[in-house]
Amino acid sequence: MGMLALASLGSLHTASAEAGDVDNIRLWAAPDHSRLVFDLSSPVDAEVFQLDNPSRLVIDLTDAQLKDDPSSLNLSGSAINSVRTGVRDGTGLRVVLELNRPIEPRHFSLAPNDQYGDRLVVDLEYPGESAVDDPIDPIEKMIREQEIAAQRAKTEAVAEGRAPEEAAAATPVDPAKPHPKRDIIIAVDAGHGGEDPGATGPSGTREKDVVLQMADRLAKMINQTPGFKAVMIRDGDYYVGLRQRTLIAREQKADFFVSIHADAFSSPRPYGSSVFALSQSGATSETAKWLAATENRSDLIGGVDGNLSLDDKDQVLRGVLLDLTMTATLNDSLAIGGDMLERIGQVNHLHKSRVEQAGFVVLKSPDIPSLLVETGFISNPEEERNLRNGAYQERMMSAVLGGIRTHFERNPPPASLLAWQRDHGRSTASGEYRIQAGDTLSGIAQRHGVSLSQLRQANELASDSIRVGQVLRIPSS
Numbered sequence: 001m002g003m004l005a006l007a008s009l010g011s012l013h014t015a016s017a018e019a020g021d022v023d024n025i026r027l028w029a030a031p032d033h034s035r036l037v038f039d040l041s042s043p044v045d046a047e048v049f050q051l052d053n054p055s056r057l058v059i060d061l062t063d064a065q066l067k068d069d070p071s072s073l074n075l076s077g078s079a080i081n082s083v084r085t086g087v088r089d090g091t092g093l094r095v096v097l098e099l100n101r102p103i104e105p106r107h108f109s110l111a112p113n114d115q116y117g118d119r120l121v122v123d124l125e126y127p128g129e130s131a132v133d134d135p136i137d138p139i140e141k142m143i144r145e146q147e148i149a150a151q152r153a154k155t156e157a158v159a160e161g162r163a164p165e166e167a168a169a170a171t172p173v174d175p176a177k178p179h180p181k182r183d184i185i186i187a188v189d190a191g192h193g194g195e196d197p198g199a200t201g202p203s204g205t206r207e208k209d210v211v212l213q214m215a216d217r218l219a220k221m222i223n224q225t226p227g228f229k230a231v232m233i234r235d236g237d238y239y240v241g242l243r244q245r246t247l248i249a250r251e252q253k254a255d256f257f258v259s260i261h262a263d264a265f266s267s268p269r270p271y272g273s274s275v276f277a278l279s280q281s282g283a284t285s286e287t288a289k290w291l292a293a294t295e296n297r298s299d300l301i302g303g304v305d306g307n308l309s310l311d312d313k314d315q316v317l318r319g320v321l322l323d324l325t326m327t328a329t330l331n332d333s334l335a336i337g338g339d340m341l342e343r344i345g346q347v348n349h350l351h352k353s354r355v356e357q358a359g360f361v362v363l364k365s366p367d368i369p370s371l372l373v374e375t376g377f378i379s380n381p382e383e384e385r386n387l388r389n390g391a392y393q394e395r396m397m398s399a400v401l402g403g404i405r406t407h408f409e410r411n412p413p414p415a416s417l418l419a420w421q422r423d424h425g426r427s428t429a430s431g432e433y434r435i436q437a438g439d440t441l442s443g444i445a446q447r448h449g450v451s452l453s454q455l456r457q458a459n460e461l462a463s464d465s466i467r468v469g470q471v472l473r474i475p476s477s
């Protein structure tokens, strides 16, 4: 999240166009593109074209002077081998990038915002290496998949002499085949990144850095939990478009999507954590509305414009199927969010005690339950310190994982290992339970249908503190 700045009122008219200075050049290397950003003192016209033998990209800026030394750019991992600059036509600036791989250039200008002035953005996209192979609209794809599945079930039912309606009740896991015991996939999204730092704390802590650290920790904990697997939406300091984030989750067949953020406000006072789900019709509070607007503004900083809203698709896609799916998805999101808030409340103050709802673009997957966690206020000095602290990050992410696990242990997807364990009584049959990251004693008691005091007694526990790997005896209730 970032702060809103007041737009300057009025504008100055100069008789002649002033030359724009290139004050600074920034570079980010993402898996599927490299992004160059020219920080400008005023807007300039640019022409971008490619040359062969050797492969080069030429960026011509009309009436511009270079005030930065491009030799200080860290080119490692990017598509660029070297950068040369020169004066062109007396007043123009030419930047020549020597390339080490095929690229497709794309460039656009960005108007000043509260963090940066005028910018020219040049993206070097790698053909065929998009993070998402299938650029098809996720909703259309989902509807198509569901229609195909429904049609297949109907055909099979008819072939087996059952009424087609029975097909709907058929379980997705064929009992004749071995159970797939698949992992539950959790997409972990570190907010912001690259050219979009997110919010900045009073001591200079950047949201994009602390949320990546926390996302890393969460992914590690998930991968240590049997039956779960993490997928990182970004694993470095680069920007991923908001819609792209949900597409990557879908591509990786995620069962759940969680976006990690840190909140900010114009005063240092507000504190606490909050959890957000998508709202179908308007944000639950004015704050939520404002926050959604600022988080979604990321894509303006990142340079992605165009239609990010699902609303414009409604004409084509409004249907019972979509409504049902989204409602079910949202209900799941709210349920997981409730479990998560309960755990987070044991780590930090809650800014809002209920799951808030707002129109965050990253939460708009029609069939993947999705939550956005504002882990704390980076604008509050004490919470800024906490958000930088490794032990605190670990506790916060453990709470997030706890909420996810509680939900999926209660409602495992049919093909998952957890479903198989539940159906074969594996989690309790032996009368023992091995403690995993994110567990609480009360949570374990609840899941096994015993009281907290029974559980304490059976294990002769003096306190409720437990450690990962510890094995508890589960008393028969």
Ligand SMILES: [Zn+2]
Pocket: 001, 191, 192, 198, 199, 207, 261, 262, 295
């Ligand atoms: Zn944020």
